[in-house]
Amino acid sequence: MTLQTQQPVDTSPIAASRRADTDLDPLWRAVVTEMRTRGNDIHIPISFAFAERLCEAYPEADALVVRVAILLHDTGWARVDETKIISEGFGANWRQAQIRFEHEAKGCDIAREILPGLGYDEAFITKVTDIIDGHDTRPVSHSIEDSLVRDADRLWRFTPAGVALASGWFHQSPSSYCGRLRADIVPELITAAALEMALAELDRAEALLRTDVL
């Protein structure tokens, strides 16, 4: 069942977000190298912005856990065999490919290496790694924070930048990729707020990219 919210949901274009919080800048700086793999430096900031909006819609969630987990969740791609990222990571059965499990495990390693030095305690780090571990391969979410990270991880794809990058990964035209988003990814969204955000972004992306013709 979709998780409802009584809070207002911000469905304005994510590209118009002007949040200027700098509290996690030391963490962003610590993983600059890991951001240079597989479009992480596009995917992660956009998903992070969606995660912050989702935290406003679900104030009962621990926002710091959500923000740190989404920031780090795909850093593990930087430590796996890059040649397999496309061949296995985006091939048939991509969600259960061995390379997927590896990027989750490596992401947990990176979190455990970096977070203690930035002042995060063991209990907090475990909450973060519990989300990173299985974020692509585990079929179910185990907490509200996990759900918000899972939805934010998908929401970036509904933006023009997400369509541009991910349609190329899957060798699809933008219009067929948008169709796939509607058919396959929309039903995976857990929260009502993410569903609203996804459909608003996708409507705008399809209009902008003229997918009805192209």
Ligand SMILES: [Fe+2]
């Ligand atoms: Fe991932």
Ligand SMILES: [Fe+2]
């Ligand atoms: Fe991701």
